[in-house]
Amino acid sequence: MVRGLAIKLVGKKRREKIKKEKIKRVLIGGGRIGDIVVKTPMLEALSKLNEDVKIDITVVKGAKCLVENIPYINEVIEIDERPTRNKVIKSYRALAGALKNRKKYDLYFDFTNNCRFIHTLSLKLMAPKYLIGRYRLEKFGIKKDELTIFDSYIDVKDDAHAVDINMDYLKPLKLHKESKKYKLYLGKNEKKYENYFEKNKMNIVLNHRASSEPRSLTLEQLKDLSLKLINLNKDIIVHIISVPSEY
Incomplete structure (x- = not known):
């Protein structure tokens, strides 16, 4: 009960009607290799928002090379932080990052659907002009679209592909029908x-490589999958992404 009230309090603001011409600076959480690749259609579509738009993207250490040559990316912010399950450290990082970017951006996309207090507080502290997010998990007595900190909500289907989800986030900007083709520079x-x-x-x-070790393919699984693909068709060639430490 108390947690729900606290989340509702920090998740409340005057909802704004999104005006594309007022968006000059955009921040997107790119994440890891796979996350970045499926976001490339979204990035290209966003570059067509208006003539003055500047797009910044955050990536994990080692993934900068995927986006640093994209002509419509303004700044690549490389995050060099070790993954942690410590809630205190995670909360500190979220709040510190939000304060660092406070009122710096006109548009930010929240790709999560959680209803956590610290997460909502970090969005409040960051204070982008416009915030687009997906419907929240209905927890602590909070309805899925109750937090007015979000200027627009996106309905995400459970079986939707990541690239489709990313493009759906552009519906409020009328850019969701742009090309879904991946592009790397x-x-x-x-x-x-x-x-x-x-x-x-x-x-x-x-x-x-997935977001965590248990979700990543083992060497044996990778070998098995590669051989199955190769045996499907004599014209198939498999290329495996790796990093120097495990090459």
Whole structure:
């Protein structure tokens, strides 16, 4: 009861009608490799918002190379923090990050659906002009669309693909019907690797690293999956994403 009241209190503000022409600075949480790849259509669509828009993106350490050459990215913010389950440390990081970006951005996307006090407080402290989020989990007596800190809510289907979810976040901006094709930019290495993939073959790239160790594929699972793909069709070539420490 008390927790619900506290969340409702910090999650309350005057809801604003989103005006695209007023959005100049945007912050997107890019995350890890897989998260970033499926967000590339969203990033490109956002670049068409208006002539003055500047898009910043946060990524984990080691993933900067995926976005640093995208021409419509203004700043890549690399987060070099060890994962932790310590609630005190996680809360401190969330609040410190929010204060660092306080009133710096016109638009921020919240990809979670939780109803946690610290998370809601960090959004309040960050104070973007517009905040787009998905419907909340109905907990602590809070309805799914009750927190007015969100200027627009997105309905996310449980079986929806990540790229579709990301594009749905652009519905309030009327950009959700843009291309869903993934795009990666190599910058000065574009020419060097233009013939890296065999164009007459079916190239499949596997990222076996998930958000946590238990969700990642083991070496045996990766080997089994790769062999099954190769045996499906003689024109299939499998490329495995890795990092130097496990190459």
